[in-house]
Amino acid sequence: MKNTEYIQIAALNQYAYCSHRCWRMFCAGEFTDNQYTIEGTALHDRVHTTGDIDKEDTWQIRAIYLKSEKYKLIGKSDLIEVVSGEYYPIEYKRGRKGEWDNDELQVCAQALCLEEMTGQNINIGYIYYAHSHQRQLVEINQELRDSAIATIAAVTNLLETGTMPPPSYSKRCKGCSLYSQCLPKAFDKLRNYQEAN
Amino acid sequence: MGTVYVTQEDAYIGKVDESLNIKADKKTVLDVPLIKVDGLVIMGRANISPAAISELISRKIPITYLNVNGKYLASIEPDMGKNIFVRNAQWKAAGESAQAVHLTQGFVRGKLKNYRQSLLLAQRRYDLDLNSGITQLSNAIASLEQAKSINSLRGYEGAGSAAYFGCFNQLIRVDNFSFSTRNRRPPTDTVNSLLSLGYSLLRHDIQGALNMVGFDPYLGYLHTERYGRPSLALDLMEEFRPLIVDAVVLAAINRRMLAPKDFITEPVSGAVSLTKEGLHLFLRLYQEKKLSKFKHPVMQKQYTYQESFEIQGRFLAKYLLGEIDKYPPLVMK
Numbered sequence: 157m158k159n160t161e162y163i164q165i166a167a168l169n170q171y172a173y174c175s176h177r178c179w180r181m182f183c184a185g186e187f188t189d190n191q192y193t194i195e196g197t198a199l200h201d202r203v204h205t206t207g208d209i210d211k212e213d214t215w216q217i218r219a220i221y222l223k224s225e226k227y228k229l230i231g232k233s234d235l236i237e238v239v240s241g242e243y244y245p246i247e248y249k250r251g252r253k254g255e256w257d258n259d260e261l262q263v264c265a266q267a268l269c270l271e272e273m274t275g276q277n278i279n280i281g282y283i284y285y286a287h288s289h290q291r292q293l294v295e296i297n298q299e300l301r302d303s304a305i306a307t308i309a310a311v312t313n314l315l316e317t318g319t320m321p322p323p324s325y326s327k328r329c330k331g332c333s334l335y336s337q338c339l340p341k342a343f344d345k346l347r348n349y350q351e352a353n
Numbered sequence: 354m355g356t357v358y359v360t361q362e363d364a365y366i367g368k369v370d371e372s373l374n375i376k377a378d379k380k381t382v383l384d385v386p387l388i389k390v391d392g393l394v395i396m397g398r399a400n401i402s403p404a405a406i407s408e409l410i411s412r413k414i415p416i417t418y419l420n421v422n423g424k425y426l427a428s429i430e431p432d433m434g435k436n437i438f439v440r441n442a443q444w445k446a447a448g449e450s451a452q453a454v455h456l457t458q459g460f461v462r463g464k465l466k467n468y469r470q471s472l473l474l475a476q477r478r479y480d481l482d483l484n485s486g487i488t489q490l491s492n493a494i495a496s497l498e499q500a501k502s503i504n505s506l507r508g509y510e511g512a513g514s515a516a517y518f519g520c521f522n523q524l525i526r527v528d529n530f531s532f533s534t535r536n537r538r539p540p541t542d543t544v545n546s547l548l549s550l551g552y553s554l555l556r557h558d559i560q561g562a563l564n565m566v567g568f569d570p571y572l573g574y575l576h577t578e579r580y581g582r583p584s585l586a587l588d589l590m591e592e593f594r595p596l597i598v599d600a601v602v603l604a605a606i607n608r609r610m611l612a613p614k615d616f617i618t619e620p621v622s623g624a625v626s627l628t629k630e631g632l633h634l635f636l637r638l639y640q641e642k643k644l645s646k647f648k649h650p651v652m653q654k655q656y657t658y659q660e661s662f663e664i665q666g667r668f669l670a671k672y673l674l675g676e677i678d679k680y681p682p683l684v685m686k
């Protein structure tokens with residue numbers, strides 16, 4: 157199967173968090189709302205309602221489609237700001253700065269789309285953490301770009317082949333909304349299991 | 354809360370705010386928050402409003418129609434089966450594949466081991482002699498390992514079940530009920546009518562769990578395709594039969610919660626079924642059993658039986674997808 161489909165930017169984020177979770181969501185079509193995703197969605201609803209407004213010399217554009225032909229990426233931005241003609245993406249997240257750096261990857265993927273769409277170089281982006289009302293700067297440097305491009309390739313491969321990466325239990329499983337579908341401990345539990353005779 | 358059973362003939366099931374509201378004779382008989390509902394079973398002729406149907410479906414809550422005797426008629430299943438990988442693996446294993454043989458062996462082994470366990474417990478508890486049945490079950494269980502074909506597994510399943518039901522009358526500890534042999538369609542004695550009703554309820558629950566995991570409940574391994582038969586649900590049901598249904602039936606009888614006056618016999622056909630009061634009591638007992646907790650032997654954690662339906666379904670999917678190398682039926686100590 158040749159990849160003619162675009163991959164969603166959100167899938168990159170999920171893949172970086174857990175490849176098995178990405179498979180469940182984007183290959184197997186499973187999605188369960190838990191408290192986090194519901195809050196996340198509600199937050200996005202708010203961010204996405206306002207359209208574009210001018211704030212002094214900053215031009216804010218909300219909720220527009222992002223696309224890259226080169227990387228076959230598609231997604232929606234929370235917010236794009238243009239200051240003195242320079243574009244940068246801002247991604248909204250519930251809660252505090254996460255333990256995982258997958259949010260930076262998402263910002264970088266948005267920047268790759270924006271570069272293609274505007275023809276400009278994008279060197280920075282932000283993550284806005286709703287809990288602390290803080291913006292965190294994301295430097296779109298070569299290292300982050302490389303890791304985003306590698307993740308795009310991995311996700312493309314995952315979607316093309318549909319091959320399931322096995323679940324593996326880690327700290328990340330704790331907050332995962334797919335825990336009860338995935339049962340990440342089952343493999344190990346079963347290895348130590350002796351059926352009653 | 355779990356499953357809501359509506360047994361009132363002309364009840365009206367509607368949606369009021371965030372609740373399922375059930376009225377009979379213009380009076381509300383039940384008002385339960387939708388968040389607490391995970392299944393709706395309509396027995397008989399109750400009406401349901403379009404708003405309630407669409408709300409239930411959007412919340413992925415299945416609606417099942419049974420006739421007044423508990424016979425399955427139809428269901429409205431929310432679309433949850435996007436998991437094409439699970440279905441693909443399920444279909445690929447169809448027939449006499451090594452996976453199908455392994456799974457069939459697991460379902461049968463689970464059932465027969467649980468049968469034997471309940472005989473062992475009853476033997477100790479009531480000081481009975483059930484040794485010949487227990488030995489026959491042990492022989493059937495031992496033979497399963499050697500069996501190479503699904504048909505021979507079916508043979509041992511039949512032999513084991515016959516041995517168990519040969520002892521079943523001795524598990525009944527009151528003198529106003531008795532059991533001689535399993536009969537159905539329609540059941541013509543009280544004990545068989547309870548067993549049939551219980552299996553029908555269980556099948557509804559297992560089918561819901563399989564649908565949630567992404568399976569096609571109509572393609573099974575031990576039970577093979579026959580028009581309109583949810584074979585995979587029947588397969589997965591095997592290991593649960595003694596643990597849930599037989600246990601509830603025996604408890605209802607032995608604890609004298611049901612008496613012969615709670616049953617009616619149809620003229621000519623001889624079909625036996627519960628009275629309305631009897632049915633309510635039985636549904637409540639079944640529901641309580643489903644929500645009771647036990648320590649899952651593989652997961653080593655407390656789960657309700659209801660949750661364990663899905664866990665076994667997940668194991669099934671994991672085995673078929675090659676994530677685990679054996680299917681562990683739920684075998685209780």
Ligand code: SF4
Pocket residue numbers: 173174175176177323324325326328329330332333334335338339340
């Ligand atoms: S429970 Fe753990 S292994 Fe399973 S999908 Fe979630 S993060 Fe991945």
